[in-house]
Structure formats: C-alpha cells, structure tokens
Amino acid sequence: MPTPQKRARSHKNIRTHSGSVGPLTNPSTAYLRIAILEMEKERRGREREVTLDRMESLTARFSEIDAEKAAILDTLGRRHAARRPDAPGVAAPARPNGGGLTIKY
Numbered sequence: 001m002p003t004p005q006k007r008a009r010s011h012k013n014i015r016t017h018s019g020s021v022g023p024l025t026n027p028s029t030a031y032l033r034i035a036i037l038e039m040e041k042e043r044r045g046r047e048r049e050v051t052l053d054r055m056e057s058l059t060a061r062f063s064e065i066d067a068e069k070a071a072i073l074d075t076l077g078r079r080h081a082a083r084r085p086d087a088p089g090v091a092a093p094a095r096p097n098g099g100g101l102t103i104k105y
Helices: 026-082
Strands: none
Touching: none
C-alpha cells in the first residue's frame, strides 16, 4: 500500500485568531470606549440645550419684530387715512405748479 502524501505547508496555512478576537475583548479598551461615548453624550446634550435656548430667543425676537412692524404699519395707516382727499373733513393739500416735477439748480 502506498504511503499518503502530505501537502506542503506554507505561511498561507497558518491559522490566526484575527477573525475571532473583537476590538473590545480587552476590558480596558471597552471601558475607554464607554467613557468616550459618555463624554460625547454630555457634549451633545450641552449643544442641544444651547440650541434650544437660542431657538427660544429667536422666537421671542420674531414676536417683537412682528409687534413693532404692526405698530409701524398702524401708524402709517393712520397717517395715510388722514392724508386721503376722500377722507371726511380733510382737504386735499395744494400742489404748486399743478403737481409736476420741480427741479431747482
């Protein structure tokens, strides 16, 4: 009976643990990752609070702008109503030269 031939082994046949060992198998690495995640969570929480405060101040400013705009438009509306010639009791202002454009040099 002939002897079975063995296959030649090379560096390609060396078995490693590279696929079975995860990056967090070392406890210190895992705890460090947890600490980093907690710090990021804290930082993002602060960013969120600052953003919410900024949004509240912007919303308040929009309300102030709308109120000021309404007051200005109300004032202009009263002035415009007082200047209209068809308003009761208001005489139309007299325009010199028939209301045309006058340029003085």
